[in-house]
Amino acid sequence: MPPDAAQGAVHTGEASTSEPSPTATAKGRRAIVQATDQPADRSIALMQADVPEYSGSGKSYIIEGEEVSADFSAHRTLPLGVLMPETMKRFEAGGVTAWGTADEQNFISLFAEEAKLSLTNSDAGLLRYKEYMGNYRTGNATVDVFSVEMKGKRYIAEIHTMAEQREHLLPVFINMLKDLQxxxxxxxxVPGVFVQIPDVGNSAEHKQVLQEVMDCLEAIASKNKEQFSATMSSPTTAERLLSFVENSSTYHFYKLTLMGIPFKDEKWAGFQVDYYLMDDEGYIADRGFTIVLLTGKQGVWKIEDID
Incomplete structure (x- = not known):
C-alpha cells in the first residue's frame, strides 16, 4: 500500500532563553522539522498526461524486497498493455484481460468504461490520486477502481488484492498502472524473405555466398533449425546464433544490401539486412543486422556472425 505521509517530529537542543529558529545553525541547536502535510484528496495524478506508446523496453519492480524484471504484456483486445513482472502471468478474469499472481487471486485488469460506477468505500492511502474512484469487496478480496483516459478514450482499471497479500502487492499493481503503455x-x-536480390556478379564463388545468406534468411523466417545450422561456419556458431530461430517472433525481410565479397580489404564478406519484427505481443519494430561470412579451407563461404 502506498505509504501514508510521515508524521513530523520536533527536535530541540539544550534549554535556551530564546526560541530556536527553524533554520538555526548555532552550535548546540537543531533545526525544527515541520510535520509533513497529507496530500489533499485527488491532488496527485497517477498517470502521465499522455500515456506513452510502447517502445520495446521493459523495467523492473521491487516485490517483497527482490528486484523482478518486467516486460510488456498486451491487453488481448484493447490498445493497452502493462509491464508485467516475470513472476506474474496474464489470464482472463471474468472475460477481461488481467495480469497477476499464479493463483489468479491478486491481479490488475483493464476494460473499456461503459457506465459510471457508484462506489461508497475507499482506501485512505489511495484517495490522493485523481484517477481513484473508490473500492468494493468481493468475497475476501478488495477491488480498488481507477478511471484513466488515453488517446481521448476512458478506461477502467481494477486492482484485486486479497487481505494477506494486499500490503506488498498493492504498491506493485499501482506501479504497473502508473506505467501503463x-x-x-x-x-x-507476413513472414518471409521479400528482398530485391543484389547483384553479386557472375562469379560462382559470389553466387555461393549470396545463396548461403538467402538460405539463412529463409530459415529464420520459417523457423527451420536444420536449414539455419547448415549455413553456419560450425556447430558452435549455429548454437550461438540459434536464438534467431528459436523464438516466437515473426520476421519479414524487406531489404538486402551487399557490403562486399570480401568487404573492402578485409577477409570477410558482408550483407546488411533490414526487416520488420513482430513479437508475440503484437509489437512491430523496424530493425536491421549484418551477416558476416568467412571462407573455409575448401573455399566455401559460411556464416560466422549475425549482428
Whole structure:
C-alpha cells in the first residue's frame, strides 16, 4: 500500500532563553522539522498526461524486497498493455484481460468504461490520486477502481488484492498502472524473405555466398533449425546464433544490401539486412543486422556472425 505521509517530529537542543529558529545553525541547536502535510484528496495524478506508446523496453519492480524484471504484456483486445513482472502471468478474469499472481487471486485488469460506477468505500492511502474512484469487496478480496483516459478514450482499471497479500502487492499493481503503455493493434506481418536480390556478379564463388545468406534468411523466417545450422561456419556458431530461430517472433525481410565479397580489404564478406519484427505481443519494430561470412579451407563461404 502506498505509504501514508510521515508524521513530523520536533527536535530541540539544550534549554535556551530564546526560541530556536527553524533554520538555526548555532552550535548546540537543531533545526525544527515541520510535520509533513497529507496530500489533499485527488491532488496527485497517477498517470502521465499522455500515456506513452510502447517502445520495446521493459523495467523492473521491487516485490517483497527482490528486484523482478518486467516486460510488456498486451491487453488481448484493447490498445493497452502493462509491464508485467516475470513472476506474474496474464489470464482472463471474468472475460477481461488481467495480469497477476499464479493463483489468479491478486491481479490488475483493464476494460473499456461503459457506465459510471457508484462506489461508497475507499482506501485512505489511495484517495490522493485523481484517477481513484473508490473500492468494493468481493468475497475476501478488495477491488480498488481507477478511471484513466488515453488517446481521448476512458478506461477502467481494477486492482484485486486479497487481505494477506494486499500490503506488498498493492504498491506493485499501482506501479504497473502508473506505467501503463499504449500500443495500437496492427495486422500481423507476413513472414518471409521479400528482398530485391543484389547483384553479386557472375562469379560462382559470389553466387555461393549470396545463396548461403538467402538460405539463412529463409530459415529464420520459417523457423527451420536444420536449414539455419547448415549455413553456419560450425556447430558452435549455429548454437550461438540459434536464438534467431528459436523464438516466437515473426520476421519479414524487406531489404538486402551487399557490403562486399570480401568487404573492402578485409577477409570477410558482408550483407546488411533490414526487416520488420513482430513479437508475440503484437509489437512491430523496424530493425536491421549484418551477416558476416568467412571462407573455409575448401573455399566455401559460411556464416560466422549475425549482428
Amino acid at each position: 499504449y500500443m495500437e493493434k496492427k495486422a500481423p506481418i
